[in-house]
Amino acid sequence: MILTMSLANGITIARGLLIAPILLLLFSGNRMGALSLFLIACAGDVLDGLVARARKEITTWGKVLDPTVDKALYLSVLSALAVRGDLSLLALTLFLIPQLGLGVGALILHVRARKVQGARILGKAASALAFLAILFFIAAWPGRESLLYAAIGTTYIAGIDYLLAARSLQGSSP
Numbered sequence: 292m293i294l295t296m297s298l299a300n301g302i303t304i305a306r307g308l309l310i311a312p313i314l315l316l317l318f319s320g321n322r323m324g325a326l327s328l329f330l331i332a333c334a335g336d337v338l339d340g341l342v343a344r345a346r347k348e349i350t351t352w353g354k355v356l357d358p359t360v361d362k363a364l365y366l367s368v369l370s371a372l373a374v375r376g377d378l379s380l381l382a383l384t385l386f387l388i389p390q391l392g393l394g395v396g397a398l399i400l401h402v403r404a405r406k407v408q409g410a411r412i413l414g415k416a417a418s419a420l421a422f423l424a425i426l427f428f429i430a431a432w433p434g435r436e437s438l439l440y441a442a443i444g445t446t447y448i449a450g451i452d453y454l455l456a457a458r459s460l461q462g463s464s465p
Contacts, residue, residue, distance in 0.1 A: 297346070297348040297350060297353065298342050299343035299348050299353055300348075300352060300353050300356055302339040303339045303353065303357050304356070304360075305335060306336060306360050307360040307364070309328050309331065309332040309335075309364075310332075310364055310367050313328045313329055313332070313364075313368060314368070314371050317368070317371045317372070317375065317429070318374075322429055322430065325368075325429055326426070326429045326430055329364075329368065329425065330426070332364055333364075333422055336361060340357070351407050354407045354408075354410075355397075355407055357410075358393075358410070358414075361418060362390050362394065365386075365421050365422075366387065366390060368425050368429070369425065369428075370383060372425075372428050372429075377428060377431070378428060382436070382440070382443070385443050386421075386439070386442070386446070389443075389446045389449075392450055393446075393449075393450055396450075396453060396454060396457055397457075400457045400460065406460050408453060408456060411449065411452055411453060413445065413449035413452045413453075414449045414452070414453065417442055417445040417446040417448075420438060420441050421442040421446070423438050424438035424439035424441075424442045
């Protein structure tokens with residue numbers, strides 16, 4: 292059996308492959324190199340969605356893969372920043388909790404109802420704020436903590452939104 296992959300999913304996987312080089316650059320002290328690759332990875336996030344919609348290649352696999360790569364990227368970079376001492380462990384923990392909750396919730400929805408929930412507007416807003424906060428942290432720009440806490444708060448609100456939507460999806464037929 293030959294497996295085929297959509298272009299959009301290929302872009303998403305390429306974004307995931309940038310995580311290790313971003314972390315290596317961060318740990319070596321090359322913030323601008325890390326920032327450049329982080330921006331490329333985030334631009335790829337926009338591109339993969341545009342490609343999937345334009346080519347009508349929105350797949351269940353893509354709905355799972357894209358947010359998984361986003362979470363892996365954001366959590367990896369924030370963890371590296373915490374290890375470097377640029378970010379408090381409290382902030383990292385507060386960011387991690389809803390991410391784990393969203394992941395577990397998505398898994399439960401899939402197991403119970405065989406459904407995958409698509410992106411929602413509050414989730415996209417939380418992701419955009421997280422992107423900005425991480426950008427500011429990597430570049431060591433002022434305002435980074437405020438942006439991160441705004442991202443964290445929005446993520447908690449988005450988590451409630453996803454939970455309510457998942458309950459509705461779970462009750463509907465497959």
